[in-house]
Amino acid sequence: MSYKNLSKSNVDIIYEDERIIALNKPAGMLTLPDRFDKNAPSLVRLLESELPNVFVVHRIDKETSGLIIFAKDASAHKMLNEQFMDHSITKVYHAVLRGSFSHDELEVDIPIMANPNGKGGMIPSARGKYALTIIRPLERFRLAVLVECNLITGRQHQIRVHTAAIGYPLLIDEQYSGVKEFYLSSIKRKFNTGKDVTEKPIMKRLTLHSSYIKFIHPDCQEMKLNAVYPKDFEVLIKVLRKYA
Secondary structure, eight states, X not given: OOOHHHHHTTOEEEEEOSSEEEEXXXXXXXXXXXXXXXXXXXXXXXXXXXXXXXXXXXXXOTTOEEEEEEESSHHHHHHHHHHHHTTOSEEEEEEEEESOOOOSOEEEEOOEEEOTTSSOSEEEOTTSBOXXXXXXXXXXXXXXXXXXXXXXXXXXXXHHHHHHHTTOOBSSBHHHHSBOOBOGGGTSTTOOOOTTOOOOOSBOSOSEEEEEEEEEOTTSOEEEEEOOOOHHHHHHHHHHHHHO
């Protein structure tokens, strides 16, 4: 089935049947409609314009790209939601972290709670909710590492908070590491843009991508879905391979 509004917004359909639809969300797009800016694009608004029923199963951050699943009926929503609630779904994100990650596998078991100072976001705290992330390196570079993060629980900003807490924050994450853009000049020796030329960032959003989900389909068969990297994430990896 062709969806005109999804196509216009560069949202790729990874999988669809009568009960679910899985999308590859572009970075910069909301999952849910914004409470204050009614005109801000969101996946829910796009889907509601083309489907009779849309049920939100889970969500990913605006500046995170990748795989997200929606249900098309109430019973499918209930079954999928229960799997997320009991942590039986396998959710794997790919992330580029800052630093020399020396572990072959690292379990990060740090409780998380909302930041009480009113500035938003989450913080690690013994008073927070249980949160577990398993981190495995996929490719190491001189100043960074590409990892997969198996999200055992699904707390808000969990990967971002956990990686920052252990000293390997996302390469780009203004909220948790103070870095909002990544430039070639930061890793390429003798870099020169030329006179009167302003360097453009290689990437300017979270270095985080929802890559893989394994779950039980509402019709009871096991399903495995993958989302390919968007162009900016691919370019970042190529640059790190070449210069870092």
